[in-house]
Amino acid sequence: MPELPEVETVVRGIRPWLVGRTIQTVWCNREKQIKHLNLVAFQERILDQQFVNVNRRAKYIVCDLTHDTLIIHLKMTGRLYIGETDNANEVDRWVHLKLGLDDGNQLHFSDCRQFGEIHLVADKASILGKLGVEPLSEAFDLAVFNQQLHQRKRIIKPLLMDQTFLAGVGNIYADESLFRANIHPLRVSDTLRESEVTALHHHIRAVLQEGIEREGSSVSWYRTANGKRGEMQDQLAVYNRTNQPCITCGHPIQKIIVGQRGTHFCPQCQMNLTSG
């Protein structure tokens, strides 16, 4: 579910409830989702630590605690929200971790498919160290991006989703960025013309920014920290629009598989497979 805009929205939603709070209780019924530690060790180590800050890096939620860093990845169906009491969210069958706070609130981690990951580490670089550049940061430089695309010979769509190359773009926003930039998803990275790279650089940032402003895309499982659906799903031009008319030219949107992922594009607007 969650790509950069969704994770950013969740972080903004939970941060005010967490910063300054101390963890007093731990409940967990899916020990497997806690990585590198068993439940007892996790519990002993996290109890009495305070949330100092809550941020996002790529698709990770990064909580700086007094002594350690709590890092959560939502993968496909993870949700994170504040449950006010022990049974406030009894309708949610998929809550697997609850952290009780010193103000009586609880942080709930819910995850239907159980792919999500919870890390408690002293050294956050052990988890975040290999991630690529944040696309919304100043460090995402056009000239460097252009150079890196030409140093590789990779199919462009999977490359955009490679978290060590660019951090935070997933299936929805990769498809949308390529559509906006008029680039076929199967183009090879070193064949992109400078004008195409410029457009891609711009549209990656623009579509992610719009995603954040609309609080993410709720295609299925994703909800904000308030339990609401996002609104970006209504603005998507190609994702999930197979056979529907292209908003630019009216041609039916096509779906193919690229790097094992469903890939949506307009065969008319994103026509060129070789040199743009």
Next chain:
DNA sequence: CGGACAACCTGGCGGC
């Protein structure tokens, strides 16, 4: 180096 594929899981949906 790049790409294809299976695996990790559960649930929703379309088709028959």
Next chain:
DNA sequence: TGCCGCCAGGTTGTCC
């Protein structure tokens, strides 16, 4: 209604 196969906002390890 019911069963079946397919699909899903992600990542990792293996193999060629």
